[in-house]
Amino acid sequence: MKTERPRVAIQGIRASFHEEAALRYFGENIETVECNSFKQTFEALQNKEADYVVMAIENSIAGSILPNYSLMMSYSFPVVGEVYVPIQLHLMALPGVRFDDVKYVTSHPIAIRQCIDFFDEYPRLQIVESNDTAACAKRIRDEQLTDTVAIANALAAQLYGLDVLERRIESNKLNFTRFLILTTHENARKKTGANKASLCFQVNNEVGALAKVLNIFAHENVNMSKIQSMPVLGKRNEYNFYVDIEWGETRQFDNAIKQILKYTHNFNILGEYLKYEEDTQAPKPAPSPESTKRYITVRKIE
Template sequence: MAKRPTIAIQGIKASFHEEAALTYFGEEIETLECMTFKRMFEEMKQERADYIVMAIENSIAGSLLPNYSLLQDYNFPIIGEIFLPVQLHLLALPGLRFEDIKYVQSHPIAIRQCEEFLQDLQGITVLEKSDTAACAKEIQDLQLKDTVAIANLNAAKAFGLEVLERRIESNKKNYTRFLVIAREHEDIKDANKASVCFRVNNKPGSLAKVLTIFAQNNINLSKIQSMPVLGKPNEYNFYLDLEWTEQKAYDLSLRKILKYTHNLSVMGEYKSNDTRK
């Protein structure tokens, strides 16, 4: 029997990261729980994980900027993506009443996604924790009768909690995009999307020239993100997601932008999997 792949996830079982991993790989996997994003990369570096599934952006909260740095620091290849609809619920021990609630706890990103709902709760303290599912588990483990968690239905089922309020996220079309990262390079058949990173000269029009080359070759930019380079004033890393219909046009674009960029790296070539469309 073939060995199940081990997938490093941020958080614990029943978290959104585990849900994303199951969506991409199916049920026949082992998940490796990591409390930080960096820990996932360290586990794969030590060959205790075969893949990483990592959130990179959310339609409400925006990009997870530190995760771009991790991609650069560890240089493991991106081989896929998942767009996971985020449905958030208010979970509590069975029988808890609204008037008993003193604390709401969840991951900071989940809290941001539910700001409108939380603004209507009077006299309740919001606690930021490391993981949505772990917040739900803590309520069950410690039998917290004054605390509720913001998490998904998997967490409610896993830890025997009751749903006090359903779908409390501000935007009902809320998605988180996850990247699938491998320990070793894999050839992806019919790849039509890439994540690249580069720097440009600090001169007027340098970035515009690069973007013009992509436009002239019908390369769609579905994402552009800049981050300052530490210790180098006025220098930025630009992270781009590129999509194409003709492989030759993509290859030509990369060759042409070499004239205007430096430190160009292709972080991964994979299939576009935007299920929001």
């Protein structure tokens, strides 16, 4: 039974970047379903414990998250949208803690690597890796750690009552993560004006096989914004190609698909949706802790 508010499954806990992505895409009136892994988010959707999944698929520094492509193929849930989140990392601690008294810094290993220039200046700090940025902030709050700082986003500082000691400590200020929005086939409705699609297909292992497909996109004026290859499990020299394409008119997309079917096999349209446009899908401000308590109910998937 579908609830009035969309139930959105995320990998991680409240105030993680996945929840920030969900808030940017759906707005504040959602019910967050916390999951321990990306696979659990798909299980929650399959078991009707969630209406949508928000899943990171690539980062402008770290690159593609390859296992998540395999998950999409395994579960076959359609992609219905995308959202980009700027990765802004802050140093936070319990109120009253002075940076000079801090001994440890904790966060996800990727977040730590993205702040390496900052920590090169403070070799006295011992780095402790964890599996979730928001969980590190929550641990400091729960255990009242006065010798530890966390690296996380502004939402985590607000939600867990921490002071931001230093803002924007990430080395690259232009880092973004792209998130996909997936749902069940029953919930999926093709959006009017869809201008982007995610595809998966294979081509024959012969000279020019992939080039034929790419030339069709070019001829029909369809822009290929991403291509990612992954080996087909158990099959030597066979690859799945994951491709994102964009178009101006629907007929360009339709014509391209009709033609490339002749040169591909195991062809799948993973989803048709609206391309994320920053002007029309401007990031929503992070909610206050009080409003977060009002509109989010967390259900933990064990």
